[in-house]
Amino acid sequence: MCLAQPVISVLAYKKPGETELTPAINRAIADLTKRGGGTIKYPAGTFIQGPVEITGSSISIRGAGSGRTVIVRNNQRGYAFFANRKQRVFVRDLTIDCDRSPIEGGIYLGGCTASGADRISIRNADASSFVVENQLFNRGEEKAVSDGNVFRNCQASGQKRYHEAGGKSPFIAGGYAKNTRFEYCTATDCVGDFFDSDNAPGTVFSHCVARNSKGTSPYAGFWSEGEQTDSDHRVTWSNCKASGFRVGFGISERAKATIQSGEAENCVNAVKGSHHAYRILINTFTARNCGAGLEATDTDGVLTFSGPVTLTNVRTEKTRARNSFSNYGGGSSTNEETIIGPGCEFDKDAYISYENSGSRRITVNGTTFRGGNIRYYNGQLTELLVKNSHFVNSGIIGARIKQSRITDGTRFVTTDSSRTAIQLSLDSYNTTVENSTFEGYNKVTNNAKLGTGVRQTSRRQGPR
Template sequence: MTRTIFMPFVILMFWGSVAFGLPVVSILTYKKPGETELTPAANRAIADLKKRGGGTLKYPAGRFVQGPVEITGSSISIQGAGIGRTVIIRNTQRGYAFWANQQRGVFIRDLSIDCDKSPIEGGIYFGGCTGSGADRVAISNADASTFVVENELLNGGGKKAASDRNVFRNCRATGQKRYHDVGGKSPFIAGGYARNTRFEFCTVTDCVGDAFDSDNAPGTVFNFCVARSTKGTSPYAGFWSEGEQPDSDHRVTWNHCRATGFRVGFGISERVKATILNGEAEQCVNAIKGLHHQYRIVVTNFTARNCGKGLEATDTDGALTFSGPVTLTRVKTVNTVARNSFANYGGSASTNEETLIGPGCEFDKDAYISYENSGSRRITVNGATFRGGNIRYYNGQLTELLVKNSQFINSGIVGARIKQSRITDGSRFITTDSTRTAIQLSLDSYNTTVENSTFEGYNKVSNNAKMGAGVRQTTRRQGPR
């Protein structure tokens, strides 16, 4: 029996160069003699494409002056000749170079936009759009906003519509000039209940504001994005996510993202459920900062390099710092200047949810835990390595610490006031300083127990901890494994 397969006549290839089955027109066709800007031509062309059910408006190579242009129909694409080849120079009118409200399948590709003359905004805005986005677009010198996706309509009097599955790929923002002033936003932002937004292979360089932001935007994903400040330490964040609304279920994922030269590399606050995979922060004050976060932060395969400058004298902040529960796996600090702070620091409420510092983690500075009974009441360190830095706990009378299968090289544990501390399951302490005490407790009233652990080269295992079974001490150091 022969089976006939029917295919639709119109097939939209949104990420190809054109939308097959829809018209492709040149903006020059719509330009009238004597017009010095392309704004009227763009408006005419988009109105025509809207009547025809969509299509592609092509811009040739060259430099063109243009004001704000609204894309008023679905399935309309703006197609340039390439970044640096098609350059749109914004005129002095306030607004976004391209913007759309409540449209589907709107895309902007292969062009540059210089917003230096635009007084406010200047970039791209999608309000209540679905399945739309930008690819290979470079925007410079925007004033307060560069790439924005929201559920709130632009100039819509507060009206909102569903925003879902919008994608920005291979886009660049440089030189944004303003932030949180007259409506300023981050260079790249998904906000206001925009759902399932993806930013992929995007770059922010030397912009004012948090480079990449998701604010109450459930399902936001950042893949292979780079935030960098080359003009000293930016006072903002490379990546930031927040959301106080209890109904948003705000989840954000940063995958293979890198921040260089920021006050905060990756920041999480409020009701955000954040995952960081394969990330890196370099020359940031806080590599990762969890501030008043209510849900667990999960970090896997992350390196903090040359971070912590300016935090040396602080009591409540660290290069890695979390006020709530966190799970760390294969997280490393390299050439860190300041301490790391876990399960404390930031005024958060105490929680029974466990903080896990897990296998493959390596720290070259102290890890502080349990400050003033804030954050997790239970902290487990399992399979981590400390090189030159100690675990320190202070004033955590509700806190329970479990250290197992971990390695301390020229490091140890220093403590005061904890509910319970237990070091066990093959933990190993190694030092080249034969005068050191491995576990130093400043009072004798702690409930700290050591068992099934090895100590090599130390003068003393502990001054006040209780010694259980399986403790092995050697005075001759055998070297790290």
């Protein structure tokens, strides 16, 4: 028969004359460590406390509710609660105010498994709020396996510093932490990349919100990177939203990123793949009112990728600047295909193949362009295939490409009868058009070769 673990009150361990709870919580943890675990309860109220190490496995810290139990950090450096090489350690239902504490702040899990936090609010941390990784805290270079940790319904706000004297993101899985989940977490008006995974295989951010209300943050709402060659760093952002950042969602180095049902609003780059080594997968994403400040650039865009990407059901709305595919300056070429797929819809230009960077093969399949064009330049190694797509007051404008082909029921519709649908600033016939319809254009093309199945008609009504 399994006996229930003890539940104790932290106040039962407080001695007369003690003004802080630090000694009491340390005594309570020591007691439960000897007893094999249990729960330490905090009542409602405000309590001053220094950094506390949870020294045993199967120990939970529980308050009376976020906002009801408030722990005010004293002026010591360290984390409100940290654990090294433990299992089943949880902190729940309280608020931690770190304004007085120099460096660090909230919760650190080093080399822990099956542990985490739930309904925790951390305010004003100095350099880090929620951290999980395999390196132990205050143990030099000592490391242990970190696996299966979960943070749910947690909030970080007002974090003050980033990568100065050891600063980190408000929410971070790093240093080989495996299978970490952040669910329904929110970061507001912090310094740093709000949600970060750095060489942390299997990290999942689900229904998380990164929100900056003070202009445009120079950081990222969500960021993933990892230069190490010995880890399979996969990250998934599911139903996440970034608002008010230089980069909404960013991927670099060896991160293998998937975005499912995401949104970026009022960001400069909605999604940025910067020198990423692997394919980025994006399914169902909206970039709204993004791109301010990018209007004059050639190699950066609202959606911008240096390497291969697959997009499905991706939309841009009220966009300020172009999108850039296989187009980021300084990137290397790859034979992997970039796919702009079914359900995608863009209201600004899509630039591809600038100086032969990124994918050498680009397929646009089932995509709608409304007011924006496909543009390519100086991509002598690039092959472009456009099929089953719809251009509304839009077209294709390009020069110096290895080969482009427009086919399979692609349709061009305009209300401007003076337009040429496909405009090529060269006289070599490297573009072929076939099995496509052109409605309302003055001319199908100036230099492309017209194959079979090309149909041109006048336009009697507005574009659909």
